[in-house]
Amino acid sequence: MTHSTPVALITGAGQGLGRATALRLAEAGARVVITDLDLALLEQTRALSTRPDAFHLLRQDVTAEAAPREAVAAALEAFGGLDWLINNAGIGKAKSVGETTDEEWDRYTDINLRSVFRFSREALPHLRPGRGCIVNLASIFGLLGHPGVAPYAATKAALVGLTRQMAVDYGPRGIRVNAVAPGIIETPLTRERIQGDARFKAVMIDTTPFHRIGQPEDVANAIHFLCSDQAGFISGHTLVVDGGWSIGNYVAMA
Numbered sequence: 001m002t003h004s005t006p007v008a009l010i011t012g013a014g015q016g017l018g019r020a021t022a023l024r025l026a027e028a029g030a031r032v033v034i035t036d037l038d039l040a041l042l043e044q045t046r047a048l049s050t051r052p053d054a055f056h057l058l059r060q061d062v063t064a065e066a067a068p069r070e071a072v073a074a075a076l077e078a079f080g081g082l083d084w085l086i087n088n089a090g091i092g093k094a095k096s097v098g099e100t101t102d103e104e105w106d107r108y109t110d111i112n113l114r115s116v117f118r119f120s121r122e123a124l125p126h127l128r129p130g131r132g133c134i135v136n137l138a139s140i141f142g143l144l145g146h147p148g149v150a151p152y153a154a155t156k157a158a159l160v161g162l163t164r165q166m167a168v169d170y171g172p173r174g175i176r177v178n179a180v181a182p183g184i185i186e187t188p189l190t191r192e193r194i195q196g197d198a199r200f201k202a203v204m205i206d207t208t209p210f211h212r213i214g215q216p217e218d219v220a221n222a223i224h225f226l227c228s229d230q231a232g233f234i235s236g237h238t239l240v241v242d243g244g245w246s247i248g249n250y251v252a253m254a
Contacts, residue, residue, distance in 0.1 A: 009071055010022050010025070010032060010035070013042065015045075021220040024221060024223070026049050027050065031056075034058070035058045063111055083132055083133070085120065087120065087159075092149075094108065094152035095151075113162075137182070138180065140240060141153040141156055142160050156181075163179040163236065178238070178239065180223055183241065184205065207250050209245075219241050
């Protein structure tokens with residue numbers, strides 16, 4: 001079976017950035033396999049789309065041994081191929097090294113890094129040369145230091161390195177690999193701190209030159225661009241989406 005419209009696989013698409021990306025890619029005409037631990041959230045994602053038939057839902061834990069194989073197989077069976085892999089699933093709310101247990105460290109590496117490696121390895125043989133691409137969800141905290149996020153920052157920094165390596169290894173096959181590094185984006189996971197933590201707001205929101213809070217759609221648009229033909233000569237790049245927060249020590253003028 002051949003396919004003419006792009007087929008995307010997005011992990012962690014039940015809410016937040018994954019949901020916004022799924023809706024954006026479907027709106028652009030792609031067919032999308034979306035995975036998450038919570039099937040009800042995936043059903044909500046599909047219900048929000050004007051193209052519900054463009055979705056195939058798969059409940060899974062990205063750290064499970066069979067997860068990459070099952071997800072890629074679902075794309076091949078449901079839509080006849082796979083063009084775009086969006087490694088979005090991840091966890092945050094990290095701590096400093098001294099406060100992090102071995103078990104917590106392993107959980108961050110398993111979800112934020114090892115799953116990306118395993119899903120990418122499974123998808124790569126099926127990505128169409130000249131059209132296939134992988135987009136990894138990194139973070140601004142993978143590019144610069146920030147207090148109290150050691151295991152999260154370490155895994156996101158590793159994703160930036162992995163992105164570059166895959167771009168070098170698979171570019172000759174016509175496969176592009178990029179990353180997106182969001183700043184603070186308003187999602188169900190960050191909304192409580194944005195609204196209720198004055199120090200967090202002062203450090204992360206008030207110091208953003210482009211003075212608004214990032215929205216999931218901002219990241220989804222960047223991911224769609226990197227997948228599209230418009231980014232056809234971009235590979236190995238990490239695109240920062242943070243409203244300018246990371247460019248310097250911005251202080252609002254009185």
